[in-house]
Amino acid sequence: MMIRLRYSLLSAALALCCLSAQAQQTDGLQQRMTSDEFKAAGLDKLSPQELQSLDGWLSAHGKVTTRVVTKVVTETGKPMFYPDQGKRTKIIAHVAGHFSGWSEGKVIKLDNGQTWKHVGDEQPSCMSGENPTAKIKPSLMGSWLMFVDGCNDTVHVERVN
Incomplete structure (x- = not known):
């Protein structure tokens, strides 16, 4: 969806x-x-x-008649289909405070100062906890997935700050 x-x-x-x-x-x-x-x-x-x-x-x-074709490749010459993926790295931090699970639009603050918002419609079951570990990794089409310890699945998130 x-x-x-x-x-x-x-x-x-x-x-x-x-x-x-x-x-x-x-x-x-x-x-x-x-x-x-x-x-x-x-x-x-x-x-x-x-x-x-x-x-x-x-x-x-004023019309430009030349066509410029840009190919993005790695150092070895292999094509990169998602060039921005190289700049996006996995983030591991802790939820700042109490975590009681996911709901649509929920905002999560991390102890590294970042804030992330749940943007998907997934709602995995989670156990409540204090300062659980959160792992955020790049996904397709520029999106991000977050996994919080105590939950049985990942959710789509976007960075707020």
Whole structure:
């Protein structure tokens, strides 16, 4: 269910980006720039006809025709399918205070200063405890899984701070 939601959100974001890019190509410089940027470039000194001529030229010549393809590979030359995964590492800490199990949207504070929120719909059974160990590991599509000692399964979480 979470994966379908993420794919739906990704598709919607991609569609909005395409619409935004198309809108920017048809807008003039004055609509695409802030008033400070417009003045800093000296474009406020142009007559309306000069500005219209410049907008027309940019519309005709401003498109980039070269295509850049970037491949992310390891030092050995093998492709990396999730390049950001290399930066994400497993976290082991303790829940700060009493832990009584999971519920949707529950926020967990750890003794290392991090705060994590339960974002999945999983609700594994857990035993209550004081300062249990929490293990957080990277998962697919940029998500995270947390396991708390005394629980029988992991839950999806996202970092709050």
